[in-house]
Amino acid sequence: MSTLIQPPLPGLAAPPAEAFLRFENVSKVYPTAKGPYPVLDGIDLSVNESEFMCVIGHSGCGKSTLLNMVSGFATPSDGRVVLHGSAITKPGPDRMVVFQGYALLPWFSAYENVYLAIDSVKPDLPEREKREITREHLAMVGLTEAADKKIPQLSGGMKQRVAIARALAIRPEVLILDEPFGALDAITKEELQEELLTIWNTQKCTVLMITHDIDEALFLADRLVMMTNGPAAKIGEILDITFPRPRNREEIMEDPLYYDLRNQALDFLYSRFAHDDTE
């Protein structure tokens, strides 16, 4: 509710001392055969609680590395990533990930995949409650009918729905999505974007999401972080996307602000930081 009344402040002032999630002068250097390769250089960023943040940038700019330092799969070479005032050192269920390739266990059904996550994170919950949470989250993504199907029997869109249901079922504080809809067709993609927003509206966890799609970011995010090209990528610019929520795709596309923001992003990605080589 509060986000509706006071839109998030543009990043004008210095970040508040008690930011929910903060990158503090974070750099990442990978050692390679040809010597150290700097991926990220001096990232400073504050993310508010319940904020939906998208990250965009060309391939190889270290977007995944940036988010991996939140999930705990990568650690900064320099600086630190702080959640609730303490530095992130390893993966944990408070920062759940929706993996790029879904990472669902194919020998289990959709139901079993979600249940396994709840059972692993909260083993002490009563059995009935675990089952209820599983069913509730599968229903949220419209998979009640397909709950007992094995993963290989599901379409790409359904797999992604299971992955989202599994991630949200354990009630993470931060939800990390690495290009979740990249492999889906346009219609499924729009459906899933809307479902994700609906669920996010009920749970209000902080979302960090990598995308290649400017329109997707404008529809979903509160802020859009645009990365400069690697090596030694930095945060180039941050767009504030102030459309009121709940959002309606048609409505925001009629807003002149939409094209203003879209042009800024396009200009950043294809003029100022155009990718040299085709990929």
Add this chain to the structure above:
Amino acid sequence: MVSINTTRKGASTNPFSKLLRSTGNWLPPFLGVGSFLLVWQILSMTGLIALPAPTSLFTEERTRNLIFYPFYDRGGLDKGLFWQTMASLGRVAQGYTLAALVGIGVGITIGLKPGINRAFDPLFQFLRMVAPLAWVPIALVLFQKNQPAAIFVIFITAVWPILINTAEGVRQIPQDYRNVALVLQMSSRRFFTKVLIPSALPYIFTGLRISIGLAWLAIIAAEIVMPGTVGIGFFIWDAYQQNYVGEIVLGVIWIGAIGLVLDRLMAWLQTRISAGQ
């Protein structure tokens, strides 16, 4: 689609083409095996090879009795082929079970711990190249008795494919699955039963299938040099000592058939397991 189907159906009503199609499956192997037996028969009859002809397995009384009475038991070593085979299969079952337990256990350990793998891999690679027959004298020295020595020979022959394939299966667990386990902070027991075993199972079964064939090969080798044991291996050796060449041929055919059955059985289990996934 429908029209194509009806024309096809119409064509197949021709009895000749129907016959031609149904023979397509069994005719080539029938011709292949048949011509092999025919060449053998001719070579034996003309005296070019000393082996008895295939037909003599039925014309000679000793082998005919063995074929038609596999269940006779006159005590001692004088038993029908069924009992000889069961004795050999019993040893295989023991050695193979031991090999499966040790192979899967050690395979998982070295699959999970690259350090242990590096330490022992040269030893494993070396030991698995030792032929089953070469283990026989070592086994006899180690155990002093035929029965445990035979089981050891089967074990040491069959363990390597299971061990190496299991380790590979564990190493091949997709990083994504490991990451899921890490984020969810799964207990190691849960990771083992919910992720590791299902993920590595196809590899484990590949190892088990290779090993059942090797175990069967090894038992023959082991029994041949272990006199006085009931078993299809020693049956052949005994027949050789007494110059019953027909019995040797019959024993070899029997061995091949059992090996084939064992392999098919494991293949069937393998498809059942992968279908379950």
